[in-house]
Amino acid sequence: MKKIRYNLLIAISFPVILFTGCKSIDNERIPNMAVNISLSDAGLWNTYGVSGFGSHRYFILRPSGGSLPTGFPYKSGSATGFGGVLLIEGIDPINALSAAPLAYDLACPVESKRDIIVHIDPENYVAVCNECHSTYDVTMGGGAPISGIAATGKYKYGLKVYRCIPSGYGGYYITN
Secondary structure, three states: OHHHHHHHHHHHHHHHHHHHHHOOEEOOOOOOOOEEEEEEEHHHHHHHOOOOOOOEEEEEOOOOOOOEOOOOOOOOOOEEOOOOEEEEEEEOOOOOOOEEEEEEEOEOOOOOOOOOEEEEEOOOOEEEEOOOOOEEEOOOOOOEEEEOHHHHOOOEEOOOEEEEEEOOEEEEEEEO
């Protein structure tokens, strides 16, 4: 009888601990703005997508010009979030055995300004903010802070995460 109560206590406590622990990182600090990037067919994906661990690309659509990547066929409904979108090949957080495209908002959540964006350090594949010097795990950690104010300050800030949805035609849609 004692063992049953103990197992019941563990079964009830585990979800509470799990879900309260997840609240410790704020990845919603960046304002919600539309994200709609279509890399829906194999041709677009092979040209503008990512392939191989750590390979990455920035998508920034600015009405005044200077959009990235150069030559990308943005459509009238295209949108790239608050600071732009980082697309990177990492490890699928659901199935840790397979590589997957991952997407994040480029704006640093500590600075929370659309023109202060992170970039990828090519030596260790982490996102780095040149302003506050925070680093983020974008290949395996879901944009979680690793170091800097984002990881050590009063509040822990992670990068805003976007979804990469397979299109069925050999490509992906990136959306929020």
